[in-house]
Amino acid sequence: MKLYSGPLSLFSRKVEIALREKSLPFDREMVPFTQEKGYTPKHPAVLAANPKGQVPVLIDGGLTLFDSTVIFEYLEDAYPRPALYPASAKDRARCRLLELTADEILLPPLRQLMTRTSPPDPDPERQRQRVADADRAEIALRDHYETLSRRLGSQEFFCGAFSVADIALFMTILWVQRLKGPRLDAQPKLAAWYERVKSRPSAGQAAEEIAVADRELSPPL
Structure with missing residues (x-):
């Protein structure tokens, strides 16, 4: 493979x-x-x-x-074992919706933060617009955090067991954190979930390799 x-x-x-x-x-x-x-x-x-x-x-x-x-x-x-989707059709559909939330609902405001690792726009007005767009994106992301925290509730993972939903949401929120977006302090359940996923060897390795790439490839934020 x-x-x-x-x-x-x-x-x-x-x-x-x-x-x-x-x-x-x-x-x-x-x-x-x-x-x-x-x-x-x-x-x-x-x-x-x-x-x-x-x-x-x-x-x-x-x-x-x-x-x-x-x-x-x-x-x-x-390669069905170990499973990364829930067993029932309804729960699998919910899992897919959570992945879609990461990829298509959280991603648009996240994209506004990505300009922080791009060279500044030579046009001052366009650069000011970039900064304003990123500020608005932070507000939207905080709202999404609140929604996700309610969706997580008292569960360890979004679909009960670790799943594709956790992978997708973790990676999107990790990207928000690396771009100096809103922290998770105001959402302790979501913050605990994030650290729980990050402690898994698979996710921890990805996070560490991204941090190394940032040091090597990205300008300081």
Whole structure:
């Protein structure tokens, strides 16, 4: 099994965590990345596999897949133990909605924070707009934290047992933290969940490798 990943690719790191949780050995190739040019020029193998030219790309025998959600579902079908989705249809649907929440609801305000690791815009007005957008994004993310904390309730993990939902939400919130977004102090249940996930070897390794990549590739925030 081979995974094309990226040092600061949120979605690739999600897949890495899932592979390690399932104890699946894989050969990882990190595609080139810089803060100035991002993942340009694109890796030729990634371009050939994914029309969007993005990592992650997973190759398992004769099968090539892209998109972290598609990869998650394939891994669960092909390598069902240990399970990363709940057993019942309704609970699996709830799990998928939580992953979608991470990927499509939390991600838009998170994207506004990503400009903090980009070179400043040479146009002062556009740079001021960037800062204002990031400030608004922080307000939205705090609201999402409150919603997630209520959804978590007294559970250790969002779907009872550790699942794809925890992987996706952990990675998105980790990205918020690394970009100096809102902290979790006001949501102790969510903060405890975050530390619980981070203490797992799979997630802890991803977090540490991201921190190393930040030191090597990103300007100080």
